[in-house]
Amino acid sequence: MNFRSDNEAPVNEHIMKALIEANQGFEESYGYDKYSVQFKAQCQDLFQCWVEALPLTTGTAANSIAMALSCPPYGAIYCHEGAHINADECGAPEMFTSGAKLIPIAGNHGKIDIDVLRAKLAGSGVHGEHEVMPAVISLTQCTEAGTVYTLEELNAFKALKEEFGLALHMDGARFANALVSLGCSAAEMTWQSGIDMLSFGATKNGAMMAESLLVFNPKYKSQILRHRKRSGHLISKMRYVSSQLCAYLTDDLWLQLANDANQQALFFYENCEGQIEFIHPVDANEVFCRLPVKKIVQLKQQGFEFHVWPGSNDIIRLVFSHATQPQAVQRLIQSINEI
Ligand SMILES: Cc1ncc(COP(=O)(O)O)c(C=O)c1O
Structure with a gap:
């Protein structure tokens, strides 16, 4: 009777079936296969906007590529102190960004206390070039405490991001659980709430090593693919990840x-x-x-x-x-x- 982790749960039968069906004959490699193309189209349909979709195999890769994309080496990434990127990724976001600084923020029930973050941001810059430059806010949805930011809370972060000219990232390792909890649309919980990049997880919710990074902000368009390749995450046989993601999104x-x-x-x-x-x-x-x-x-x-x-x-x-x-x-x- 396992209540230890959703990472320990088996793969859903529809996803396994899709994987077996995808294992027929030859298929183009490096993301030009029909499943990767379909997954991107499904994401655009689901989120109702421009999306670049990168199928990946771990959430750590999705988070770290997102950070590399949006944060310079001399930048600051603000996240909850218990956030996976801060507590459980062995410095990968710092490594992928060539040394950006993670600034952990306190807050009850796994949520960043927005007043603490605001005070931090307002106080930044006094040391000029001696300190890192605010660059990204990363929110986890669902949080590591199992809670879910409401749309109102997300929109408060959107306002803060706009005020300070930052990027807003969402670690959605359990995105589906948060979405059904709020009962809103995927667009409302992401780009309409100012989210530029989403680490979109599926592994914990029925897939096998199938995660992805979805980028909603076209300003990153020219850099996304090279960040993926450079980090070693351009998967040659991508169909085996993408076919799972397609099945995952099909028929809800x-x-x-x-x-x-x-x-x-x-x-x-x-x-x-x-x-x-x-x-x-x-x-x-x-x-x-x-x-x-x-x-x-x-x-x-x-x-x-x-x-x-x-x-x-x-x-x-x-x-x-x-x-x-x-x-x-x-x-x-x-x-x-x-x-
Ligand atoms: C909140 C959160 N983010 C990201 C991840 C992704 O981790 P991994 O790199 O093990 O796939 C996890 C996994 O437990 C998680 O709980």
Whole structure:
């Protein structure tokens, strides 16, 4: 009964079928295959705007290429202190940008505190050439705390980006979960909210090593492809990533899978609310809650797998995915309610 990570979930059967179908005969390489062309067209249709779409195999690559595209070596990238780019990418954004500086910003529930960020930006520049130049704000949607920025919150960042002349990036490793949570359009949650680049994940929501970087701002057009190649991420047999992404977007599969995951998390929350402490609001498919240490040990003995959150001994993270079994959730609820 795995609640450890959506990275551990199997590949969805429709995506696997698409992958097998794509494995017929010869196909053009380096992104000129029919699936890569189709994926780009599907993205333009979905987002209703100009999009450059780069199929990739990891979210770290998507985030790092986005940073390289929008931030000079002497630039500053502002992100939440718990952001994947800051905490979990081993300095890749810094390396890809040839040394840009990540500036971690505090904030409750995984969201950047916009007032703290505003103060940082307002105070920048006093040391002139001695300090890095503000360049990018990176938001994670869903956040690492499982929460989702509202459209109103996103638009406040858009205003800040415009005021300070910055680029706005979204790490959407769990973009689908956030989108079904807000119930808005993909365009509203991205370029209409000022997002220039989106790391668009699919791996956690049913695909196999299929991520992508979507660029909405045409000002980067002439540099995108070379940044990809230079970083070693121009995949020769791209059809195997792109065919998955095409299937993912076809017939709203991606939204159904994310909705299944979110609904299970919500069901868990509704059935344990009042019984245990929830650390963050449950907006999508990840739940952080506090349990007695004895109960944590007992749950593990009963075969439930999850992470005890680093830095604590009584906060656990439960991740619900498209493949989470409703019976496993029922059993977890039952076991927790026996406290
Ligand atoms: C918020 C977030 N961004 C990006 C990633 C992408 O990571 P990876 O490079 O392992 O695909 C992850 C994976 O866990 C993540 O949770």
